[in-house]
Amino acid sequence: MSGFDRPRFLWAVTGLVYVFLFAPIFVVVLFSFNGAKSLQVLDGLSLRWYEEFWRDESLRESLVASIEIAAITTLAATALGTGLALGTIRSRTRTARGAALFLLIPLVTPEIVAGVSAFVLFAQVGIALSLTTVVLAHITFSISYVTIVVRGRLAAMGSELEEAALDLGATPWQAVRLVTLPALWPAILAAAMIVFALSFDDFVLSFFTTGESPQPLPVRIYSALRFGISPTINAVGTLMLVVSLFFIALAVLLPRLLGRRESGLAVLTGSRTA
Amino acid sequence: MSECAVELDAVTKRFGDFTAVDDLTLRIGRGEFFSLLGPSGCGKTTTLRIIAGFEQPTGGGVRLDGADVARVPPYRRNVNTVFQSYALFEHLDVAENVAFGLRRRKVPKAEIAQRVGEALELVSLGSRASDRPSQLSGGMRQRVALARALVNRPSVLLLDEPLGALDLQLRKQMQVELKRIQREVGITFVYVTHDQEEALAMSDRIAVMCDGVIQQLGQPEEIYEHPGKAFVAGFIGISNLLPATAANGGVRIGTGALIPAPVPDGIAHGTDVHLSVRPEKLLVDEVEDGMASVEGTIAERVYMGTATQLIIELAPGARLVALEQNTARARADDRWELGDRVRIGWWPEHGQVLR
Numbered sequence: 001m002s003g004f005d006r007p008r009f010l011w012a013v014t015g016l017v018y019v020f021l022f023a024p025i026f027v028v029v030l031f032s033f034n035g036a037k038s039l040q041v042l043d044g045l046s047l048r049w050y051e052e053f054w055r056d057e058s059l060r061e062s063l064v065a066s067i068e069i070a071a072i073t074t075l076a077a078t079a080l081g082t083g084l085a086l087g088t089i090r091s092r093t094r095t096a097r098g099a100a101l102f103l104l105i106p107l108v109t110p111e112i113v114a115g116v117s118a119f120v121l122f123a124q125v126g127i128a129l130s131l132t133t134v135v136l137a138h139i140t141f142s143i144s145y146v147t148i149v150v151r152g153r154l155a156a157m158g159s160e161l162e163e164a165a166l167d168l169g170a171t172p173w174q175a176v177r178l179v180t181l182p183a184l185w186p187a188i189l190a191a192a193m194i195v196f197a198l199s200f201d202d203f204v205l206s207f208f209t210t211g212e213s214p215q216p217l218p219v220r221i222y223s224a225l226r227f228g229i230s231p232t233i234n235a236v237g238t239l240m241l242v243v244s245l246f247f248i249a250l251a252v253l254l255p256r257l258l259g260r261r262e263s264g265l266a267v268l269t270g271s272r273t274a
Numbered sequence: 275m276s277e278c279a280v281e282l283d284a285v286t287k288r289f290g291d292f293t294a295v296d297d298l299t300l301r302i303g304r305g306e307f308f309s310l311l312g313p314s315g316c317g318k319t320t321t322l323r324i325i326a327g328f329e330q331p332t333g334g335g336v337r338l339d340g341a342d343v344a345r346v347p348p349y350r351r352n353v354n355t356v357f358q359s360y361a362l363f364e365h366l367d368v369a370e371n372v373a374f375g376l377r378r379r380k381v382p383k384a385e386i387a388q389r390v391g392e393a394l395e396l397v398s399l400g401s402r403a404s405d406r407p408s409q410l411s412g413g414m415r416q417r418v419a420l421a422r423a424l425v426n427r428p429s430v431l432l433l434d435e436p437l438g439a440l441d442l443q444l445r446k447q448m449q450v451e452l453k454r455i456q457r458e459v460g461i462t463f464v465y466v467t468h469d470q471e472e473a474l475a476m477s478d479r480i481a482v483m484c485d486g487v488i489q490q491l492g493q494p495e496e497i498y499e500h501p502g503k504a505f506v507a508g509f510i511g512i513s514n515l516l517p518a519t520a521a522n523g524g525v526r527i528g529t530g531a532l533i534p535a536p537v538p539d540g541i542a543h544g545t546d547v548h549l550s551v552r553p554e555k556l557l558v559d560e561v562e563d564g565m566a567s568v569e570g571t572i573a574e575r576v577y578m579g580t581a582t583q584l585i586i587e588l589a590p591g592a593r594l595v596a597l598e599q600n601t602a603r604a605r606a607d608d609r610w611e612l613g614d615r616v617r618i619g620w621w622p623e624h625g626q627v628l629r
Contacts, residue, residue, distance in 0.1 A: 163328055164361035166348040168426065169378035178374075182365040 025241065032234035039231060049235040058213065059236065062220035065131055067243065069216055070200040073138040078192045080139070081146025082184070086176065088147070089154045090162075100151070106144040114141060115208035122209065130211040137209040138199045145198065146191040153187035154180075193251040197244055278340070279304045279430050279462040280325055285334035287320050287486075294320040296486035297334070302430075302464060307456050309465045309473040312483035313509065318466045321483075322432050325464060327351050339429050349378075354423035355432040358439070360415050362407040368394070368418050369403040375426040393425035396455060413444045420455070430462045437472065449475050470510045474498060482506050498552075504628045507550040514556075514594045515628075516549045524566070525549050525627055529589050533566045535625035550626040556596035558584060558610070561619030570594065572614045575607055582606035586618060594618060 035044030053059055088100045106114065118137040119129075127133060161183060165175035181188075203218040210219055217240065221233060280302040287295040295317040302308045310318035323329040324336060327348035336343050343351055354375065363371050369390050376386045394400045397417035407415055416436060423431055436452075437445045453476050456463050467473050473480050474494040481491045482505075490502045501507035504515060518525035520541045524534040527549065535549060561567045573593065574585035584596045584606060596618060598606035610616065 158359070160357050160359050160361040161363070163326075163348070164355070164357055164363075165374070166328075167326060167353075167355045168375035168422070169349050170374075171349055174378065179363055182363075185365075 028234050028237045029241070031231060032238040034231055034234075037231060039229065039234075049231045050239075052230075052232045053235045053239070056232065059217075059220060059224075059232070061214035062217040063236070063239065065214040066200055066217040066240075069131060069135050069138060069206075070196045072135050073142055073199040074192050074196045076135075076139045077142035077195050078146050078188060081143040081191065082150050082188055084143065085147045085150035085154055086180070089151050090159065100147075103144045103147050106141055107148075111141075111204040115204045118205065119208040128211065129209055131214070131216075133209045133211070134206050134216060137205050138202065141205060142195040142198060145194050146188075149191040149194065150184060150187050153184055157183060189251050189254060193247060196247050200244060201240065277304065278302060279306070279338065280464065281335075281337040281340075282321070282324075283335040283337075285321070285324060285331045285336065287317075287324060287329060288332045293486050295324070295331070298486070298488060300481065300488065300491075302462060304462055305460050307453070307463045307465065307476055307478045309467060309477040309480045310483055311467055311470060311473040311480050311509075312489075313468055316483040317486035318468075318483050319434055320486075322355075322434055322464060322466050325430065326353055326355050326432050352428055353430040353432055354426050354428040355434065356416075356419045356423050356436045358435045360407075360419040362415055362418055362422075364407050367404050367406055368399065368410070371407065371418055372422045372425050374422065379426070389425050393421040396424065396458070397421045397451075412440055413448065416440065416448065420452075424455070424459060424461070427459075428461065430464060433463060433465045435467055436465075437467075437469075445472070452476060474510070482509060484509075501550065501626060501628065504548045504550070507548075507626060507628055512553050512595055512597075514549075514551050514553065516588075516592060516594070518547055518549045518627075520545045520547050520627065524622070525625075527568070527588075528592050529568070531568060533568070533625065534622040535566065535627050536623060537627050541627065541629065545629070548628045550628055551594070551620050551624055553583070553595045553597040555620045555624040556594060557619050558586075558596050558598060558606075558616050561617050564621070565619035566622050566625060567617055567619035568594075569615065569617050572610050572612055572616060575610065575612060577607050584610065586616060 030042065031039060032049055033045045033047070034042055035046040035048070036042075084099070084103070088096045088103075114137075118133075118140075122129060122133050157180075161179050162175045165179040166172065170178060201218055202216070203222065206216040206219050207222070210216055214220070215223065217236065221236060224230070224233070278301045280300070282298055282300040285295055285298045285300075286293065298317075298321065300321075310321055312318045320329060324331050325338070327343065327346060331344075338351060338353065363374065366374070372390045372393055373386050376389060381389070390403075391400065394403055397420055399414060399417055399421065402410065402414065407418060410418065416439075419436070433452075437448050440448060449472060452463075465473070465476065474497075477494055479491065479493055480497050482489045482497060484505055490497055490506045492500075497506065498510055501510060501513070507513040508515060516527050518527045518533070520537050520543055521532055522543065523537075524532050525537065525547060526532050533549060537547075541547060557565075568588050570586040570588040572584055573587040574583075576583040576585075579600070581597050581599050582605065584598060586594045586596060588594065598609075600606060
């Protein structure tokens with residue numbers, strides 16, 4: 001039994017780490033159901049902060065706006081990033097290798113720099129800031145994540161599958177459509193999941209590129225804080241958590257519903273059996 | 275129509291500074307089981323990939339059924355490949371994998387169903403049609419890959435180390451199976467392997483390759499019994515290679531003894547050569563008149579079941595390996611002890627003088 005080999009304190013350390021990770025989230029969720037206005041003392045359970053949130057039209061619009069931004073960003077960045085991964089991996093040219101290297105730059109650029117430069121760019125070109133500019137900035141920033149995840153998968157797959165398709169009479173385009181993309185599906189879904197999560201709760205980039213109203217939810221919450229903290233924030237935070245969990249669940253379940261053994265989450269966590 | 279399924283004319287393939295295939299000319303006949311045999315990096319797989327169309331030769335011409343295919347992409351060539359990794363499509367079931375090629379060629383649905391069924395029967399997988407590849411064993415996956423290629427009735431089937439990933443017993447079984455299938459369908463097989471036993475067991479002809487060049491081409495018996503070069507003798511089977519110099523009517527080995535052996539034309543007296551004799555041709559302590567013979571000491575004895583391998587030292591550094599069958603009458607490891615002086619003999623025609 002391996003349980004006896006492991007020192008007990010490892011269990012304690014693991015437990016503490018999890019408490020540290022999840023306690024704040026737990027507190028937010030718990031206090032979102034608080035009957036009183038206090039952020040420290042729990043006084044009965046109620047849904048009043050959710051009702052308050054629902055009555056606040058601008059908060060509601062912000063939640064919808066954020067979901068829209070994340071959804072459009074996810075679709076566009078996943079499509080573009082996957083295309084870029086396919087294009088750069090099989091090509092032996094120097095340009096393709098250079099392009100692949102450039103992909104890393106958005107990952108190491110401080111987000112504040114990305115935000116400021118996007119702001120300056122839009123101002124110079126003369127595009128008025130709105131939800132559209134937020135989406136454009138998010139897509140630009142997210143493509144790298146998709147390409148890196150999908151490229152990793154493509155590299156691990158090797159080129160024999162595509163060659164087998166060509167060998168059996170598929171044109172290069174059919175080979176990608178009928179063989180490569182189905183094999184990449186879990187990786188693409190995993191990438192989409194990351195992009196959705198990043199875009200949905202992004203603050204810095206959104207802050208620099210958003211227009212007046214409606215603002216993305218994180219920016220809207222930040223503005224609200226200037227007028228004092230209301231427990232409504234807890235309700236909003238809980239709702240954001242629910243939306244994020246919903247999409248993670250989707251990424252796990254979708255491949256299974258379609259008869260695949262491997263989920264998008266398994267690609268990310270590296271477990272092959274999930 | 276050409277008699278040849280595959281014709282390579284002075285084909286060269288370079289990757290940067292590395293020459294994988296060097297000025298290779300080759301004719302493979304219709305219905306032939308042809309093997310490209312050689313160590314890794316010898317250019318055999320590159321040659322196969324050139325025939326399949328995955329690599330463009332740097333120079334030279336490729337013809338399939340007499341037609342130049344220089345500008346024909348893989349998906350329009352009438353050849354199919356069994357890949358080393360099998361490259362099965364995991365998102366499709368076995369029948370869909372096998373049907374893939376027929377679908378691309380817009381074969382009518384009823385005919386697809388019938389041909390897929392036949393192909394799966396041919397490889398004894400009729401009952402696994404709706405399984406996913408991941409549910410199959412290695413040997414079954416290999417047979418799916420074979421059925422997927424054969425169902426298209428290609429003019430040439432290319433096989434890239436198809437049995438490499440199987441364990442020994444299954445490999446032996448599949449060798450027989452592959453040979454049977456090839457006879458049944460009558461398709462030209464071009465088989466790449468580094469396993470000399472496999473090549474000897476299955477091929478009609480073998481091309482032994484090294485450094486991108488064919489070292490010897492011939493039938494299995496010819497390659498084994500009469501290797502034309504020291505490399506071929508060494509690569510195929512266990513071979514005894516004694517350094518020697520060519521002399522009148524034979525060769526002079528390091529001990530100074532003159533050994534009778536057929537010296538090929540074109541090897542002048544005094545040339546440095548190798549004398550090669552297969553281990554099973556050596557007779558220990560059973561020398562007859564007219565045999566070439568040398569004396570030595572038993573240095574090592576390895577029991578191998580059906581036979582015992584004796585390593586006999588003629589002089590320091592000069593050793594011969596003899597393979598003695600463990601017959602009903604006697605076992606070699608009962609007959610000789612380490613350190614025994616023995617006389618080894620062989621018929622002169624079994625000695626090969628190689629440059």
